[in-house]
Amino acid sequence: MNYATRVQRVEPSATLAVSNLAKELEAAGEDVVDLSVGEPDFDTPDHIKAAATEAMEAGETGYAPSNGIPELREAIAEKLQGDGMEYEADNVIVTPGAKQALFETFQTLVDEGDEVVLLDPAWVSYEAQAKIAGADLTRIDLRPHDFQLEPALDELADVVSDDTELLLVNSPNNPTGAVYSREAMNGVRDLAVDHDVTVIADEIYQHINYGPEHVSLSALEDMYERTVTINGFSKAYAMTGWRLGYLAAPEELIDQAGKVQSHSVSSAVNFVQHAGVTALEERGEETAEMVEAFENRRDLLLDLFDEHDVDVSHPEGAFYMMVPVDDDDKAWATNALEDAKVATVPGSAFGTPGYVRISYAASADRLEEGVERLVEADYL
The missing domain is CATH 3.90.1150.10 (Aspartate Aminotransferase, domain 1)
Known part of the structure; x- marks a missing residue:
């Protein structure tokens, strides 16, 4: 074979x-x-489990709309707007986990031979998903800078160019726990704008933060149109096994990524999405x-x-x-x-x-x- x-x-x-x-x-x-x-x-949390049970009992066990139930997409958009971003419900795809959201983004944006820039240490699946899409990887080593991005901005500027297709930024970071400063994010913004590079902002650990300011790239000037924001429910709500995440991006990208979702996983689980609405709206x-x-x-x-x-x-x-x-x-x-x-x-x-x-x-x-x-x- x-x-x-x-x-x-x-x-x-x-x-x-x-x-x-x-x-x-x-x-x-x-x-x-x-x-x-x-x-x-x-x-x-019990109130999230109860919401899933109620949804199942109400018959929410069939196919869901591929991009997500309207109530959850609206709740996600409201959450993102509260973080200073401009996303509406039509800018959101609900996925079976944030990993699927990343996969769909790579499949939508990366062609064979495209350059994807990673900041090392980088979560294990970034490399794998980029390679599956056919990317060539360029990596920036943050070890000499105590895993922080700001001191490495000059090194990043040396590699990001008009030929770079995608840059991936994960803050708070897996595996280091680093939270990148506003100065670092502004540096990413400058490079992305100068070279018209799309940035994936993986914010899955947004709420697992011990004090530093969390900066969302899409909220920065001129970044809405060139940022894909990834987030989900696994970490902040202890919902790893529920497999519920999302990506938020300009509508044109949503239209393209929605094709990948519709022809692969179809949708996230219906009653799980109803539990996600409760998680966002009744956060305890x-x-x-x-x-x-x-x-x-x-x-x-x-x-x-x-x-x-x-x-x-x-x-x-x-x-x-x-x-x-x-x-x-x-x-x-x-x-x-x-x-x-x-x-x-x-x-x-x-x-x-x-x-x-x-x-x-x-x-x-x-x-x-x-x-x-x-x-x-x-x-x-």
Whole structure:
């Protein structure tokens, strides 16, 4: 059997590969501290679950409009307008997860040989989705700048040109937890306008933020017409398994991306979309409580690593931390899982070898246990 070139360009998701190995060890009776998966360890709020149940009981179990039910598209547009953006309901496609929104955007905008610029460390699926679309990748290494974008703007300016098709910006960032400053975003805006480059703004961790200002690129001058904003419900509302996300963009792009949606996944699940309306319109204290817990866990990890003289960056958002390890980070992560029974993700999966990513979407007790095991096994 011959396999398509676009599939052979990419590797399986490293985060899911580590998680699968951890689950195999757990199934064999091992106690694994799994710090690999980006999934809040909180339950979906009860009022959101109740809204889904009510929608099912009301018969909202059939096909939904491909781009999303009108109520949810309106609620998303209202949310985005509250963030200073100009999107209306017709600028929104509701997708089965933010990952699908990204996939549809790449498929809509990228042709074979187009240049896509990534900021490293970059979430694992950006590279894969760009390659599936046929892109040539250019990467900017943010490691020398403590994972911040602002000090690297000159380097970014050296590579972004009139030939650049797409630039991807993710803030708060997975895997670093960095939140890019307004100055950094203004720098991106200047380059995008000067070279007429489209920017994907992945804002899925927008609400997992520990104080710094969140800047939405589409809200900046002259960026509405050249920005695709990606967001969703998985992180802020602990709805990972519900698979509900969206993209917002100028109507012409929506018309084109809607073709991809209609011929692939058709639509997001009907009753899940009704739950999404409730999540946006009846937002309670659950998100704030979750963010406070994540911030406390971040501080705990920073203290623990400081006690053991491990120099780590200071995350300002999301729930991840990049920890420096051996140059062969893949071997380090595999051995740490097998020897210490602690699951992490190799930094090379994010374009940043020499690190592993730790997710602190786990209880404080498990975080302490994980660090203790790594220390006792001489991995820290």
